[in-house]
Amino acid sequence: MASLDRVKVLVLGDSGVGKSSLVHLLCQNQVLGNPSWTVGCSVDVRVHDYKEGTPEEKTYYIELWDVGGTVGSGSSVKSTRAVFYNSVNGIILVHDLTNKKSSQNLYRWSLEALNKDSSPTGVIVTNGDYDREQFADNQIPLLVIGTKLDQIPENKRSDVLTRTAFLAEDFNAEEINLDCTTPRYLAAGSSNAVKLSRFFDKVIEKRYFTRDGSQMPGFSERKRYGAGNSKSLHYD
């Protein structure tokens, strides 16, 4: 049963936006009771049914890599973090709806992750400035999630939601706004759950299915427990 195919999704965002709570909610379907600082990277796994309800339904493992830290860290922390950015199949960008700066920092986060990615499409970035064309060219599916929705008072909500809609458009991505302390936002059948499912399906498609619909070989036969991964490992 451990030989299901897998995809790797990064969860990025500023310190304190709620990435660990989000990952816990997505993987364990429970609210995280005592969130604490993430040092380094924490991984969790979600079992996802691709194309659920259709004859082509297949189960995949989705690894959610929650990379901790701030985007303005020293270069030694950034170089160490880059180790986790290899062979990424999807990126979830998390920002705090009550803190505008965390949304602005998402541009820098995505550039940091896409810079280091050694995917065949080769996203070329020259000077680190935000350039919309890079994101149009980008092959890796992105998803923008805004947290702490419950802390926004009702009268400010529409402004905040317009702002985040622009943000998601910039990334050419879908967006979900929720509160990680109540599971009802991701209840089965809600529009958020549908968006999430669509995102994961898109990630799996990009990874395993080429454009003409034929399936690319998975890694399950070749992967051995504890095999070393060097930095230049590609999925080919």
Added chain:
Amino acid sequence: MSFLVDSVIMFTSQVLFFGFGWLFFMRRLFKDYEVRQYIVQVVFSVTFAFSCTMFELIIFEILGVLSSTSRYFHWKVNLYVILLVLIFVVPFYIGYFVVSNIRLLQRQRLLFACVVWFTFMYFFWKLGDPFPILSPKHGILSIEQLISRVGVIGVTLMALLSGFGAVNCPYTYMSYFLRNVTDSDILALERRLLQTMDMIVSKKKRIAMTRRMMYQRGDDQNKQTGFWGMIKSVTSSPPGSENLSLIQQEVDALEELSRQLFLETVDLHATKERIEYSKTFQGKYFNFLGYFFSIYCVWKIFMATINIVFDRVGKTDPVTRGIEITVNYLGIQFDVKFWSQHISFILVGIIIVTSIRGLLITLTKFFYAISSSKSSNVIVLVLAQIMGMYFVSSVLLMRMSMPLEYRTIVTEVLGELQFSFYHRWFDVIFLVSALSSILFLYLAHKQAPEKHMTL
């Protein structure tokens, strides 16, 4: 008339300092946070502005700018305001924001903030008892009571930072202490880190899959409702659950290991960058400075020990002593009064600028290291408190570095404090701090190579 002009000048400079503090807060400290409570920013900038004004008044004293009565007046006003801020305003707001963070006490915020403030005042007052800082002729409500206590706290802080800085500065500047780190070391450690992450991932996959199967089976089992269903579910536990807790324990251990490996890798990257930096021209310059500072540090420790052992307090300041030596021993004649003024201005100016800059840099580093989105307000206010007390005490201690004619204003304004006590106290804490920093750095340095030898 001249008083009015002087006041306008002082006020303009205060506004300038306030603006600088505001910008520093916005651009540097609160770079990644949104300022929601503007009162925090205002309080921080006000503390910064009034502290800088004190330094400005010392400079004016030396240069003879503004008339001496207006200078005295502004000194007094500034001192009262700063004490008011440091003792009443900042602690109260610290208490208020700490209380706001605790959910239980949200309703009665003001009340609990006042309670916290009264506890602070109690301990603040008690602080004065073990120290011989006052002569008995002062009343209970005089300004000297407050200044003396603020001075004790501030001098302790200064000496701690000074002691640690004096030892840490040569340690970081000199490349002698840099451990040798090669690219292959870093790659090996990164490989270990990724291997650990892979192991964590595969264990988590097993947990997720087992959970999913249990959930699906549990659905079928739960369809048995009624009395017998309940009994059955109590006695028979699903077979996978003991396995799960075992795997979960392994995962926890592996996660702890991955955290350690991550921190070690960051450390190695940082060391490698420092090695590369030390090969550049700037790096070599800092290396040379490091040797110079290490000699200075050893000399300072030596002088502090001598001061304590022989119970002496320096009587003359370095400027006058330097001039004496030049005039008497080297036989160079020059206009003592003129030069002493200029040299003390330069010396005091350098001391002020380096201490402000040094403190702001240290505070910023500290803030980045420990703040989070919830506690940022409290931490900034604590830093403002430290900054205010630090600057007040540096004025107190700076008295020793100035020639006699400029010392009088400081003595007059601050009142009849036992200045020699503060210098002695500074020496003691400096010595303690420097020696313990040496011990701490020695242990840290020793421990690190052993860690990497096991790779």
